[in-house]
Amino acid sequence: MRSVVGELGQVVRHSMFIDGRFADFDADTVDVENPANEEIVAQVPDGGAMHADAAVEAARRAFCAWSARPAIERAQMVRGLAEAIRADAARLAALITAEQGKPISQARGEVDAAVTFLCHAAEEARRISGDIVASDNRSEEIQIRRHPYGVVVALTAWNYPLALAARKIGPALVAGNTVVLLGHEITPLSGLAVAELADKVGFPPGVLNVLTGKGPVVGQRLVEHPDTSLITMTGSTRAGKEIFRTAADRIKVVRLELGGKAPFIVMEDSDVDAAVSAAIAARFANCGQICTCNERMYLHRDIADQFLEKFVSAARALSIGDPMEDCDLGPKVSKVEVTKVAEIIQRSIVEGATVHLEGGPLTDGAHGKGHWMSPTVLEVSDNGNAAMQEEVFGPVATAMRVDDFDQAIAFANDTSFGLSAYLFTASHRRLMEAPSRLKFGELYLNRSNGEAVQGFHTGWGLSGVGGEDGAYGFDGYLRKQTTYMKWE
Template sequence: MTQFDIQPGQVFAAQMFINGAWTSGSSAEVVEVENPANEEVIATTPLGTADDAAAGLEAARDAQVLWAKVPAVERGRVVRKLGELILARTEEFARLITTEQGKPLDQAKGEVGATAEFLFHAADNARRIEGDILVSDNRNEEIHIRRHPYGVVVGLTSWNYPAALATRKLGPALVAGNGFVLLAHEITPLSGLYIAALAEQAGIPKGLFNVVTGRGPVVGQALVEHPISAMVTMTGSNRAGREIFRAGADGMKVLRLELGGKAPFIVLEDADIDKAVEAAVVARFTNCGQICTCNERMYLHQDIADEFLEKFVAKAAALTIGDPMTNPDMGPKVSGPEVDKIGSIVAAAVAEGAEVLLEGGALTEGAYAKGHWIAPTVLEVKDNSNSVVQNEVFGPVVPAVRVGDFVEALKLANDTHFGLSAYLFTQNHRRIMQTPYALNFGEIYVNRANGEQVHAFHNGWGQSGLGGEDGKYGFDGYLRKQSLYMNWD
């Protein structure tokens, strides 16, 4: 059983999880957690302080010393057990995610599956902690390159996938031998706390995994700046990433930052149009467009643009919006300020010359009188410098730009400071092979919608981040290297 009991009409008083115990922390103040579908307060969490951050870090430091001595395969078994406990509670956990974040229930179940899968794959990496033995220039000597944990890792996550983003970082950190402190985002803190409620059952030692709550500018900054934290892994906005970069500079913290994206969606004249339209809809409107790898701007070859847009607009207009527990195509936006932000983005784009092909916007009447509802908007833009093309939207709004050829599409796609994900739809093998050399993005989807896999590598170029997550390359980032000169003269 978990510690959670979210009941309609009741406010659940959640606590932080520090050193194996539930605590209200050092402040009497709380943050309210809202259901974005009806604006009801479902829970409160402690408004953490720098003292709470320090307590979590100190607990993780003390526990990590012993954890690092546990054989990696045993660490992997514990992490796998946590994944099994999560998967066994898919229905309960998914309903919690939907209640605090707003994504449709089936999508939340998919997130629970990913949450467990990140742990399973991390456990598999336990036998892949490898070093090297090099031939020395000196007689009777070898050089050993060894891998060691950093010590204590801080995890800062976004509100769009509050469970999966937590274990994406937690799993490899623990298997590598690190301690871990998670700051659960104040908008969606319950998912991280739910995972912590299963930690003891999984056999995670007391103090090794801690979850603190509160606001990033206070608790997050304290976690980053504290001398105990050796590494910080964060998923969030570019603004937050820059703040963390500055906060970690004096302490020379190791940073892994997955930041925003502005993915171009290129459709050429020889593409399978129906397949491209379907993928464009999925890649834009899943989770109400709140995915960093979303289709953020479409570049359509002029020969197929009319056909593509007619079909795309029709599918976008037909998307169902409603109670996320009933599995519509789209649930609510996560908060009221997020809806307001989208409205401002569209207004600015239109003022700069964008043409509205599908007018969506905030929904506020009837069944939508309560909650943070927004309908899809599709724009056509002639100028690639339009703000809606250049700035991340993170919501159900997408601009389309017509291009004359493949070269122009690549040029406009690269005209951005982001470099996370990109899409290409074509049946021309030569173009497909040219694309990875021509597109300046860390992740490219060819003839498919988005959705990275746990054994690949998810990383951004440019201002979309540092480091990366997943697979053997992501796992290796949670280990530091040591050179040992073995001389036996």
């Protein structure tokens, strides 16, 4: 097979990976665009239902032999994939930047994260366990075992195409499932790179299949297919609702990591410099395209002016440039995404927002091509403002002043999302109260974002069901079976 990534600037036509082989499978092609300059960097198959069916059938056939292997053998192969990714880190980072737009330094971090996800999943192989429970009857015991589900469908978002693929396929494969992976149609190349390396490592045919195509076509068929047992998806709340509805017809297990609207609370007793630094990192990394991003800041009145002065200064100083070079902000992933964010900014201003730093779409000079935005900082007095209620997913920070901790908590919880929340305070009492009062699945207290692989990344409300990472995330790829064993 040809390399998944040729020399940057060279348009390469790629193939889907089904049942251990790369082939076009009679599909039309779609272009993959570099968001920094709008150049076409690759073409991939525009898959359809027939390709979804073929991939699921291959995964179904491979399941019995793969799940029968000792878990440690499966883990060794997953670890081999991690090492292959590590060895190919420079090429993969360039690929991520070319298709997604994040600065190369952040792309390298994503490659490192993918390796870490896979290695941690491999470590869980010897921790797959069950229970023996005392029976009420003589000469009987109750055994509870864990078994893989079967064919797992992994659907990933465009903001971290390689890391999210690794986050899902690692634990799914170590647990004994087979996988059909569909990356987002905007960023399909990272998934194909994983397939290429898995093929080199020697995964048996059908254990990992990688498709390209549109979610409403290929993804829809994968979710509704009678032979898929578990759906794990990271993406928008809108798409998550559609998947939930489709999966309901067959009562499939669904794990969804969806949108967020993270509050960032800064109290009067906080270290303001530390809070500003964390707020900048949590808002503008990956051009604000992270589900756990700082989406709305609640600042105690006593420190609000000081915080905003430092925050605006830091945001203004962020460098925007060629993402293949060192810079703070690369482009947004697409023109559609730029338009969406720009519309939210305008509606927020119409609804009364004050502009502390005027940013928005960039279209002149060096940024005449590509999907560029500069940082925007707004302040509002109404928690119902569009910028405080809708997921922005871009380089826009919005602040609101609060009188006290209780008001900050009330405003923070006034949302349908429940993924992440932040709190900066020196008060031990507030830190201890926060987990019971903030209605979010993941809290960052006196620090910026960035979850650990041994933790548990989970959302509440419209931010999803299930979760990823750690022992809790791994256990989600195993179902339980209870046996009542009587020997006399």
